[in-house]
Amino acid sequence: MRQLSLLALTKSTGGIALYNKLLLTELRRIGVHSHTLCLSENSESYAADLARRGLGAEPVEMARYSIDLGGDARVLRRVITASREHEADVIVCHGSKSGFIGRAAGRITGRPVVYRQASMPFQRRVQGAKAPFYWALDFAARGFGGHVVTLTEYARQETLKAKLMPPDRVSVIRTGVDVERFRPATDRAAARRALGLDPDRPVVGWMGRMEPQKAPLDYIEALRGLVARYPQVQFVMAGEGRLEGEVTQALAAAGLSDKVRMLGWQSDPVAALQAFDIYVLSSHWEGLPITLLEAMASGCCCISTDVDGCSDALEDGVSGRLVAAGDAAALAGALEGVLHDPGLRDPYAAAGRHRAVTLFDKETMVAKWVELLSTLTAGRAPVPSAGTAEPASEGGQ
The missing domain is CATH 3.40.50.2000 (Glycogen Phosphorylase B;)
Known part of the structure; x- marks a missing residue:
């Protein structure tokens, strides 16, 4: 057939x-x-x-x-x-x-x-x-x-x-997304160590293409007043793109060049997300961002702008935090909330994981x-059942 x-x-x-x-x-x-x-x-x-x-x-x-x-x-x-x-x-x-x-x-x-x-x-x-x-x-x-x-x-x-x-x-x-592949780390300290990070300090991570849509400069602006107040936290950025030079300049202008770790492009997003305690998405527009769904499935506490599909993914105050796009102060406020009260992180992360498993x-x-x-295609060609999977080579990420 x-x-x-x-x-x-x-x-x-x-x-x-x-x-x-x-x-x-x-x-x-x-x-x-x-x-x-x-x-x-x-x-x-x-x-x-x-x-x-x-x-x-x-x-x-x-x-x-x-x-x-x-x-x-x-x-x-x-x-x-x-x-x-x-x-x-x-x-x-x-x-x-x-x-x-x-x-x-x-x-x-x-x-x-x-x-x-x-x-x-x-x-x-x-x-x-x-x-x-x-x-x-x-x-x-x-x-x-x-x-x-x-x-x-x-x-x-x-x-x-x-x-x-x-x-x-x-x-x-x-x-x-693959909620079995993207799942909470059994050993987050080991995941941090694999990225060259301190295994004993929590990680706030931004990951994506360094393009205007993703607004990496808003993330840097949000960190201006936070990094010094939370010296125990590791702040990282992972990705590449047209704005890399501007990101480097913005970090230097904010005095954060040696405080925010640049991880580069991550060919294995599972490994990176399992090292993150908090994932931040600062986009100005999105359809339904796959990386946000992967972060939710990975058990990260997620903070995102409330644009388009992001508000379909997260419920503000239940499975994470949503803030207005382009508002670096609001992004900083939401991030400080989960840094100041670490007890919020696990409930947000658990609710986000549940939402990823049940909806995405x-x-x-x-x-x-x-x-x-x-x-x-009725009458043209039979469509296999979604339950009749056969082995397939994954190839590269």
Whole structure:
């Protein structure tokens, strides 16, 4: 019996690319074949990463931030050709431009399309004057048909409010993480030691891409008055990106260069998160950040800005703390609260872990995708059960 086959379109960086990789890796375990067209910058590296995991992939050049009629037409032709070459039963596309091109290809080839929408909740804040253009792109693609998947109920409501799709063609499938792999450390002191940290002192950690979206400078600003008051605490940052130079300068300007430990990019986020007592996310916008879910599953006490999907993940004062984005003073206040009263950390961490297990488990995410794919491909190809996993090579992180 022929395997179900998916053709995926995605940009090759950030959370969108990570989501595609996680989803297709899990679907492969239950016997779903996939091939990804890796678009925009980093496409060759991303395609190689997918290939190491046993997933079909190829880099495809595409202008991500602008209309390029000739280039976009070439991408559309490649999508149409690839869907036939790989006998795709469904086209799955991530992001606005991929969503437009993928749905156009689906209309031409007669294949069902899933548009995994990522930016609607924060489109106006991020795109500013360009937001109407992105709305128009999504609205025009409505005429091609397809089904929209959002990561949160809030995103679903924003999508419906923008009239981008009728209600029966918009589903919520929350991002899932491996709650068995990401779990509280049995020996946090050993986890700290493995990172070269003092095993006997608590750790406050920030981890992510050093990009404007993640606002690492807000974290540094929040630490200005805290580091000296809590000398027993180790403050760390893990990651890399365009703002590394500015981060280094900000630490020096705040007199924190020798007080905040820079850990660099972490190829094994499990090891890093198991060393953290407190995890801080300072982002100005997010869909549903995977690292926050991983930190919750790892038993960290989490403090996050209240943007978009973050408020779907954490309950303020129950499973962590939420503060306004861009408010470094509020971030500092929430962090000081759990530093001053260590008794708050364990209840927040336990509630966060429970929430990750019950709402954001990858098995639940895969089951919902299987249910959706089964509906869309009725009569085309059988979809394996989410419970019929087969061994798969993990490859690199």
